[in-house]
Amino acid sequence: MSRAEKLWTALARPAVLIVVVSWLIALVSMLLPPVRWRWLTIGVGIMAPLWFGWLYLRAETIFPAGYARRRLRARPIALAAAALMVVVGWGPAYWGRTAPVDAGDVRTGYFALLVACAVACLGHAVVQVGRLRSAADEFDAAEHGESLYLRGYGWILFVLPITLLFGWIVGFFAFQPAAKWAAVAIVTVLVLTFLLEAAAVKIVTKVHGSMDIPIIVFFTIGVGALLVWSVLRLGAAPLRL
Template sequence: MSAVRRGLSWVVSFVPLLSLGVLTWLLFAVLAIRAKSVASALAALGYLGLFALAVWAFGTQDTVFDICWSLTMIGGTAHAIVVRRKWFGRVWRPAGSGERSAVVVAEYATAAAAVGTGRPVRAGVPAHDAAEVPERGAEAVRRLLDEIDELVEESLRDGEQPDYGATYPVCPNPYCDEPWHGLRITARMASMRDFGELDDDYDHRADDSPVLCAGSADVEAWTSPDRVGIAAWREAHSVVAPPVSPPVDPAAASRARADSLWAALARPAVLIVVASWLVAMVSMFRADGPSRWLTVLVGVMAPMCLGWLYGRSGRLFPAGYVRAGLGARPAVVVAVVVMVCAGWLPMRWTGPAPAPATAYFTLVAACALACLAHAVVQIGRIRPSRHESGEVDPAAHGENLVLLGFGWMLLGLPVTLLAGWPLSYFARRPEAMWAAVAVLAVLVLTFFAEGAVVKVVSRRRDEVDLPMIAFFTVGVGALLVWSLLRIAAIPALA
């Protein structure tokens, strides 16, 4: 349950970003009520004031509007991530709280005893305060449950414990290949284990099925299992051998690990495109194009993802795995650096703001540069390497890239167009929708190009693969050209 709560806390933390800063004050108001936090209440009032100031400055004071909107959306998201632990306090407790378990248990026992006898909780408490005992007992129970949750969370914090099967003593019975066991193992127990189900009515003392091993300590009863008797018992009780599972690919685990690494290295480019799409859609309501403060969102996407990879690499991969994988492909390292630089390309810290058309072209150019680096990472993966031998299936890799392109084409582009047309009636810069279409089109074309190159280089293509990819590439390419022409037609500010 704690893992679910932890995931929900991350979802809640991005409400300010997903709501474009409109619900930031409401989020912190709910948190203040839930956590009874004065600091959260003051933060809610502050964000409400910023939101009101942004509404007042809309259309008149663009600089004030940009600063307030950036604080409520980006600053509110960062603030929500910092305080996300307050949403589900039972999951994260101070490390030293486990030392209070004995006190909590004693308090609970004392309160429970007082509830049963009707006496005060401790000596010196007046009798007229005995009515408070049930409430104190309930509070003690809640605290005890919190301590139990904390102990369970702490025991699972470092993941599964190591497997000590290699050092655990085995059964000395020469006819038994199980670990050391004190009880006898019967045919019925073996059948339940084979099928992975435990009979609720099973009683070991009443089990009269053939004995496979009498116990590791019962030396005198060690005999060879009666195979004929076991087969007869299985037939009499309609117990059949479980179906044989298909052989497991020994390279499946290494491929999954490699997929995690390369997906993390390529993900910043997709996040840059998504952030650029969001900036373009929001800038529909601005006459002077994307805000220089709002475009910070594009720049922080790549470093955030790479920081996550750096922080989690010790858990996800063996020691030295990431360094060896990147060292075998220097071009990937260069591509990741280019990805990060591409995210900061739209930044304009000094000087006058560029024209709207120039700003939108800069967003599209940043996405194109990031997608080019994405292609280097994905195509470079199929290059043979001593470190990653057999950890990539070129056919599956190429097919996955093509499917990703179709997914973004069938979901991202229609949603942008369908949402853009109604919003254009209220927007001050409706042409900004075509900037959002352009950045998504660049991403779709990148996936198609990557899939086609991987299929051609690895020689794992069908007769219909390349014609189908070429057909949809022409359609999306035409949409990209149309979007760029509409951006170029945006009139300059007076």
């Protein structure tokens, strides 16, 4: 892995961490009353700052002296995306600390998690698609596009079925049965991010097979429909308090 690839991958990783933490919170919240699980949202707010703090302390050991600083100064949009990932996590954390516990506010908490993940994934897309500006010797367009596609497909193949199965089983006796739809929606946001990034890279660089784009479009439509369905079910489903 080249230095540039390590840097941009590290810069985009907090978005995935925010999604993973939010997904785990949504699943765990099925088993806990709101007065307990709401405090878990603080984990979303601290995930990106912790990651960037660790990266800052390790930067000089991972990269040559001054390398990360020079590359980031040349990409202000990447710095803006990183700042966005830090800020969006504060929304769910603020809700968990201040909101009163009632049915409407609990549902608002799930939507706060979903919005935070969506905005963080926007920052992820800015960084990953922005890598198209890398020098030819630092960027393998074919490998990058395929990697993004495989990540999305991996989440479809493994994480989505686990989420649906766990939610269906636990939903029968859970405190918050509708939370499974929040977990499903969170996963679909990340999957759509990977798929759309892969399509953008493949189309812009013109490095793709004859069936790559149709396959990505097929999965994007299916996952997008699941996202809409899960959001509607989350908004309409009753919550047990």
